[in-house]
Amino acid sequence: MWLRDTAFTLLVLLHAGYREEAVAWRRWLLRAVAGAPDQVQTDTKLNSFVQAYGEKTLDASCLRIALVGFLPATDPRIVGTVEAIERRLMRNGLVLRYYTRQTDDGLPGGEGQFLACSFWMVANLWLIGRKGDARAMFERLLALRNDVELLSEEYDSDAKRMVGNFLQALSHIALVHAAFAISGAWVPHRSEGVHG
Numbered sequence: 001m002w003l004r005d006t007a008f009t010l011l012v013l014l015h016a017g018y019r020e021e022a023v024a025w026r027r028w029l030l031r032a033v034a035g036a037p038d039q040v041q042t043d044t045k046l047n048s049f050v051q052a053y054g055e056k057t058l059d060a061s062c063l064r065i066a067l068v069g070f071l072p073a074t075d076p077r078i079v080g081t082v083e084a085i086e087r088r089l090m091r092n093g094l095v096l097r098y099y100t101r102q103t104d105d106g107l108p109g110g111e112g113q114f115l116a117c118s119f120w121m122v123a124n125l126w127l128i129g130r131k132g133d134a135r136a137m138f139e140r141l142l143a144l145r146n147d148v149e150l151l152s153e154e155y156d157s158d159a160k161r162m163v164g165n166f167l168q169a170l171s172h173i174a175l176v177h178a179a180f181a182i183s184g185a186w187v188p189h190r191s192e193g194v195h196g
Contacts, residue, residue, distance in 0.1 A: 063120035073127035092157035114155030119174035
């Protein structure tokens with residue numbers, strides 16, 4: 001189980017009004033990992049908010065900064081981050097997680113665009129006021145679903161096919177989160193989280 005995906009799922013459950021289910025799942029998760037969240041940390045060497053490989057990699061996980069309420073979406077650093085990711089990590093209208101060919105991350109180079117990051121971009125575009133761009137990108141992403149409306153982890157825009165893990169919960173969680181943002185049903189708050 002990915003703790004990252006679990007945390008995102010808890011937020012989506014809360015936004016959808018399933019507070020009791022979110023609280024129950026959090027309690028189960030804490031029992032399953034046998035301790036407090038600080039005991040779950042596995043890598044303390046980085047001591048940073050984002051994971052970066054190499055010296056100059058702009059990582060699309062930075063799109064989470066405003067979504068978790070760390071900084072307001074209107075902060076110039078958030079707007080600059082969104083614009084930098086657009087310039088450096090967008091390919092064929094979708095977002096790469098980072099440049100795998102220029103990064104020594106231990107994996108073979110080359111992969112598709114990361115769908116969760118693309119949905120995070122949708123939410124960020126909406127929150128910084130670029131609503132038309134957000135809606136257009138959201139519609140493009142929805143069009144990538146297969147015949148039963150499911151998504152994989154990545155999309156290869158050159159081959160025009162889904163790649164990576166299928167089916168991918170993180171892609172669907174990010175889709176729901178972006179839909180909440182576009183519908184106006186959610187805006188990030190500094191104190192967002194699950195308590196109980």
